[in-house]
Amino acid sequence: MRDTLHASCFTICALLLCAALFAAPASAGNWGASYIPNVPLVTQDGQTVRLYDDLIKNKIVLINFMYAGCKQVCPLATARMAQVQKELGDHVGRDIFLYSITLDPEHDTPEVLKKHAEAFHAGPGWLFLTGTPDDIAIVRYKLGERSKSLTEHNNGVMAGNGATGEWERTSLFEDTGKLALVLLNMDPAFRAKRGSQPGTAYAEMTAIPYVSQAGQALFVKACSSCHTIGQGDHVGPDLQGVTSRRDRAWLSQFLQAPNLMRAKKDPIAVALSAKFPGVLMPNLGLSETDVGDLLAYLDMRTARLAAPAHAEAKVP
Ligand code: HEC
Known part of the structure; x- marks a missing residue:
């Protein structure tokens, strides 16, 4: 487990934090x-x-x-x-x-x-x-x-x-x-x-987007090229409400290893990849903490979308 986490940290670090190197x-x-x-x-x-x-x-x-x-x-x-x-x-x-x-x-x-x-x-x-x-x-x-x-x-x-x-x-x-x-x-x-x-x-x-939360920073860098929250399907599905539409444990497993979920023939993962042909949700080497931050951010954005319009307008 420790090795896996270590490897995940390394991947996400290589991807996001050390991007400046190359x-x-x-x-x-x-x-x-x-x-x-x-x-x-x-x-x-x-x-x-x-x-x-x-x-x-x-x-x-x-x-x-x-x-x-x-x-x-x-x-x-x-x-x-x-x-x-x-x-x-x-x-x-x-x-x-x-x-x-x-x-x-x-x-x-x-x-x-x-x-x-x-x-x-x-x-x-x-x-x-x-x-x-x-x-x-x-x-x-x-x-x-x-x-x-x-x-x-x-x-x-x-x-x-x-x-x-x-x-x-x-x-x-x-x-x-x-x-x-x-x-x-x-x-x-x-x-x-x-x-x-x-x-x-x-x-x-x-322009660098205003970032107020760990999950938001990660979302902007690693997810927003493929997903919107409340603006419709893009390369992947719209993530508005995903935290209530899916079970937490499922989301957590899927975010950490979508490839394993597909390999195991998880019915939701299989149905999703059929709906979005030509591209697969990548395994980005996310740690458990990353996943927790991301889910908290998705919850927060979904809640704001449900609230009166002026509340959402403050979020970039
Ligand atoms: C290269 C594009 C791409 C990137 C980057 C990406 N995704 Fe995805 N995502 C997809 C696709 C495509 C699917 C549909 C399932 C499939 O085809 O594997 C998906 C599915 C999902 C689902 C399941 C949605 C549902 O309706 O159950 C969640 C949750 C999700 N992605 C979250 C994320 C998060 C969070 C990130 C950033 C850490 C991310 N994705 C990065 C393309 C992407």
Whole structure:
């Protein structure tokens, strides 16, 4: 038990608290046509594209590595890509493109990736890509994803401008508004314009939500990319009232190990995953204390939603 808790602490720490370590942007130098492999990849719609010629040359891009069957942190990373997509609005698909490349091409066929993309509401400027295992291996090596096993892969992302050859490693656990700004800043014209009006453009993107409670801080970082409380289903179900609709012990077990609940064929877990195809609630390595904080926060938010409107308005 102690070992499990220890491991959980480590995971959540690595995910949330230590995010700053790999959030520090590291310049990857100048990568042009001679560095980036022009291998063929296949999109979630079954279209074959060339990595350099079709996806990178003359474009600003954000690239992450994932796989649809990941039961741990990667779905949260992909949900954060979805938030970046939202922050960038109509830039995505026009001058900025998002690419999620699978590390598991054997399982992630275009059909599997299509379902996954739909679960995250991926718009037209966000491609999910697969290819032959050899081509994927070259791409991940060149773009710096060099972990030895699938479960170990890092959640760093590469931001780059194919026209200028400028690349930067950053993290999806960085504030997503800041990450959007990193991409906008990849455009020399945007930088020049912004320089003349300091602090005006996109200032609101970096707003840090007001946090008054442990559970709220954790919810904002680890859950809110996939769940709303009272604003409808998103990537996962609306969590308003979940603490009264489900048994405490069930919630606690599900939050700590949704993958084990599905493996045990728990009827509620199975029904939920059928209702939300293409994505699974990740095992985020939450400790018992984390779960207690989260459930207290969900209780508090649900109670406020039931109270007169002005009470809820105070909660960000
Ligand atoms: C990558 C997206 C994602 C993230 C991140 C995520 N969830 Fe989920 N969650 C889901 C999906 C999808 C389901 C539906 C069940 C399934 O498919 O496994 C779900 C189901 C749930 C349920 C069951 C809801 C019900 O109606 O019984 C709860 C509770 C829940 N999540 C809480 C959380 C909390 C708390 C966090 C943050 C610590 C979190 N989730 C993070 C996607 C996510």
